[in-house]
Amino acid sequence: MSGGQQLLCLAAVMAVIMTLGWTWQRRQRNAGIVDVLWAAGLGAAALLIAATGRGALLPRALLALLGGAWSWRLAAHLWHRVRGEAEDGRYQHLRSHWQNSQARFFLFFQAQALLVVLFALPFVAVAANPEPRATIWTVLAVLLWLGSVALEAMADRQLAAFRADPNQRWKTCRTGLWRYSRHPNYFFEWVHWFSYVALAVGSANAWLAWCGPVVMYVFLRWISGVPYTEAQALRTRGDDYRAYQRSTPMLFPWFPRSDAHRSPR
Template sequence: MSGAMQLLWVGVIMVVIMTLGWAWQRRRRNAGIVDVLWAGGLGVAAILMAVTGSGAALPRLLLALMGGVWSWRLTAHLWRRVSGESEDGRYRQLRAHWQNSQAKFYLFFQAQALLVLLFALPFMAVACNPVNDVTVWTALGVLIWLASVALESLADRQLATFRADPTQHGRTCRSGLWRYSRHPNYFFEWLHWLSYVALAVGSPIGWLAWSGPLVMYVFLRWISGIPHTEAQALRTRGDDYRAYQQSTSMLFPWFPRSGASRTSS
């Protein structure tokens, strides 16, 4: 199947999925479902690209396994939060700003469908890689994937444990990986996209794989990730989060600056 047809199929599937998701949030007033569907949709895209790609068997198999497992883990994690909690503060703020306009929410959900298409480009690059041998790049891609997915999962668990402790309500997690980065989950999510860059080495469109880490960094750093998350943290945690901002690296893990607490404070 050609790349254009692959993207068309992904686009059609995502429009349907996001329309159903929009209807779900309309009934339950919880737009957080869009994150769940975005993560799950990328797993669908990875598997579809792997099955219909023109490349060798090895990179396509690795793509299906790596893209599918990464998506399943993130989708399950996000679903537990969305199904078990009230609407995330970021979306409550958006709902108030839009005065609960369902037309705007529908366009928002469909914009996420378009983003799945954009992030499917690295998968397409891997799926048409003709190199069927285990190379240094193959090994590097798998190692990056293993490390990033494991550490993102660890960061998510550490934060979930912290949030589940009622004595920590209104305070900022500074333990574990959160001592070295204000957003370790975002960092390892970004790092994960470099694994497909390595797997795409040898592909005639291997350069497209760079769209994953580049676009993800832009979105996390300036558009939908860190700016909205930190604005919500400042609204709910105030001075405690301002102190955390001053002592802790924003994205890339590094040692805390002078005065940073070693535990939750």
């Protein structure tokens, strides 16, 4: 398949999947399923595009392996939260703001289907790469993937352990990686997308791979990541989170400006 055909096929599949997800959230009143389907959809996109691409076997095999494994880990993590917890506060806020308008939720789910297609552009570049042998870029891609996905998983585990402690309710996680960044999971998620930039080196349309880290940074920093998460944190944790904002870098990990382990008295 050509890249355009791959993306059209993916768009049709994701429209159906997100419609099913929208139906599920109507029954369960938990829109968090959209995050699970977004992550799983990108894994499916990596497998589909790798299988139908016209490039060499090695970059396509690595795309299927790395993209699929990243997707499986993230989707499983998100599904555990959706299944075991109440609807995320961000979606509760949207449900209240939209007065539970199912038409708006449907459009929201379909917008996420389109985002899967957008974020699949790096996969198209990798699957068209004609380089049949491993290069320094291949090694760099694998190392970037291993490091970023491992650290993202660590951040997720640290936050999950903190949230599971009833004594920490309404408090802010300041342990582990969360001492050095308010959103270490987002940071390492962003870094992970550079893996596909490296894998695409040698492809005629390698520039498409830059859509991953560039678009992901824009969404995390200004649209759906940090702004929504921090707004919800301020609603629920107030002054404790404001102190965390003052002491701890927002995204790029660095040493806190004060002892981030201490909460204001």
